[in-house]
């Protein structure tokens with residue numbers, strides 16, 4: 001499902017100014033519908049992470065409003081950052097347990113859910129491993145399992161695959177779409193990569209810097225997201241369009 005559901009999040013004229021002088025985000029409007037996969041794409045400093053942190057409720061906007069029409073609150077969100085941020089002293093399963101532990105759930109009472117989340121990311125055989133025993137891609141899978149273990153309706157991802165090699169990144173892109181389909185969540189995904197944004201998204205929000213702002217929204221109407229799409233003329237044409245929009249955004253900055 002993509003983009004056909006009810007609105008889950010609305011940003012209305014959201015502006016964020018840091019220290020009274022840095023306009024990190026200017027008058028951002030965005031409606032996120034249930035089931036959407038939306039990418040925020042733009043150059044460094046255009047306010048992508050600021051937008052995500054505002055959505056997560058980690059700080060308030062300076063102006064404007066963030067509405068949750070379905071009644072969902074920031075506490076129901078899953079968040080994945082560029083660094084996997086795992087606890088090195090804890091096993092994989094204990095890392096994934098963390099959000100449930102913070103809600104007061106004992107490990108024994110949620111062990112099945114933890115293992116389900118690990119199966120979802122293809123790591124069911126690694127529950128007892130420590131982070132140091134895992135590759136970069138596997139650590140990111142653990143981080144995604146930790147975000148999904150509470151079965152949030154909305155997952156915010158801040159350049160989660162930027163530090164990974166291209167092959168691992170493509171595999172995680174494929175797997176992320178499969179996981180999204182399996183748990184039926186909505187995803188907002190920050191990236192610098194035109195290719196990644198076109199492959200993953202229903203809509204791409206192109207942003208420019210100084211001040212950080214939205215310059216264009218581009219729909220990606222592809223019916224399937226697989227190797228055939230990745231190697232199609234349609235994909236090549238879409239990446240050309242999005243690259244062009246990004247080029248304009250950078251000239252305008």
Ligand SMILES: Nc1ncnc2c1ncn2[C@@H]1O[C@H](COP(=O)(O)OP(=O)(O)OP(=O)(O)O)[C@@H](O)[C@H]1O
Nearest residue numbers: 018022023024043044045046047048049050051212
């Ligand atoms: N806590 C803060 N205090 C002051 N300025 C900040 C703060 N956070 C972000 N900024 C500034 O706001 C602007 C937008 O930053 P933000 O991190 O949102 O951009 P970004 O598009 O995510 O960049 P990148 O792709 O490099 O992560 C930048 O000029 C940044 O320096």
